[in-house]
Amino acid sequence: MEALFERIQCVAPTESSVYINGETGTGKELLANAIHQLSPRKDGPFIALNCANLTDDLAESQLFGHTKGSFTGATKDQPGFLSQADKGTLFLDEVVDLSPRVQSKLLRALQEQTFQPLGSTQSQTFDTRVISAAATPLRQAVAEGQFREDLFYRLNVIPLKLPPLRERHHDKPLLFRHFLSHYSAQQRKPREWLLSQALTDWINSYPWPGNIRELQNVCAFVSSCIPAHQLSIDKTMLPEDILMGDQRIAANRQASIGCRRPADITRDELLAVLQRNNGNKAQTARQLGISRMTLYRLLQQMEIDTEMTA
Incomplete structure (x- = not known):
């Protein structure tokens, strides 16, 4: 922990992206907030978003915002967390749970420092430092096909390991x-x-x-x-x-985060659960006892068209 605190003192004043790896309950958000408070952005906002179990549309809306009428229930313009955290820090917890589609859009936003809210054709700029975290080492998520390698290099500039209690x-x-x-x-x-x-x-x-x-x-x-x-x-x-x-x-606790072996899930079972949930992948993953990223990998391996099952 002393070595970790020394490293935080060094990296906090920089603009580099930080990835925190640690088990649930170890205090990843507290650590991210500490980095923010020690940074030149301390007077700006610190905003946290838990990416676990978010549908694609909700994740995009939370990150990038939306305009009035862009989807059912969108009664007014709503800024996303990327713009709300402007001049401050955005903390993305359980970032590995973002779907490939949302990962792609987040990568483009970070590369270009611009994004378009849902339902808008106008680009917005932002100046936000991103700190992300998950219980899974990000390099492992890339090796298992759960996370984009190019986004890995954007988020994992400074990796920090938070040990369990x-x-x-x-x-x-x-x-x-x-x-x-x-x-x-x-x-x-x-x-x-x-x-x-x-x-x-x-x-x-x-x-x-x-x-x-x-x-x-x-x-x-x-x-x-x-x-x-x-x-x-x-x-x-x-x-x-x-x-x-x-x-x-x-x-x-173990059952709630999913502990089933993906190899035990058959194509017929996956199709049946997916159709029963009208294509909702987050709900399907929960009922199968696996993570969303594991579900995406199975869908790809089994060549299941999710649009046809919705």
Whole structure:
């Protein structure tokens, strides 16, 4: 983490694009915001867009904006995030989930520093630094055919790796105390607590599959439940599902992001699910238990015309 912070200090003042690789809950958006705050663009806007599970039309509308009447429900002109983040920073989380069509349009916009909102023939210029992130290393996504190589070179100028909490051995107790103090202050309770040895040992040994987001959740729970007059905290005060070692939470989390082997999906099954969803690829991917990029690869391999299935 010290090496990561030193690198941030070096790259923040530049205009180079940054790609952050890290598991869900490790704080990628916080890291992107820190880069923004340390940059010459700190007085400009910082805008974040989560690209996961966006349809093509919605992704284009969010990025580039749209004009009134450009599609059903477009009742007024709406600027996109690229223009809203002008003179500032746009953070694209889970950027690997963008479809090939949207990737192509984003590449052209970044190359030319111009774009056209949906439904418009007028080009708009923008001055926006792009920081992107995902749980997948971008080079791996390119090798697997999920991401355009030319867009990779645009976004992956400065790669940063944010380690999971389980690897940050010295940070875990410090972060636990920090967030416990933060939530206790919100509730007007003592900000300094005595942690039992059993609790400290658990903090160090627990794998924290939800990373910092899970740690925050545990601290919020403990600070809410502990009586204001009590000054020490023991392991018995942790949430019940953690104390019982409930593995269902981890299993559900894995299922929600998709864990099915693409090789197990037949062409007939894919066609049936795609047709049942009227060609909606995001919904199809969720029901099949795979990522959108994996779905696009299967569609290409199986030579399925998505226009005919819609």
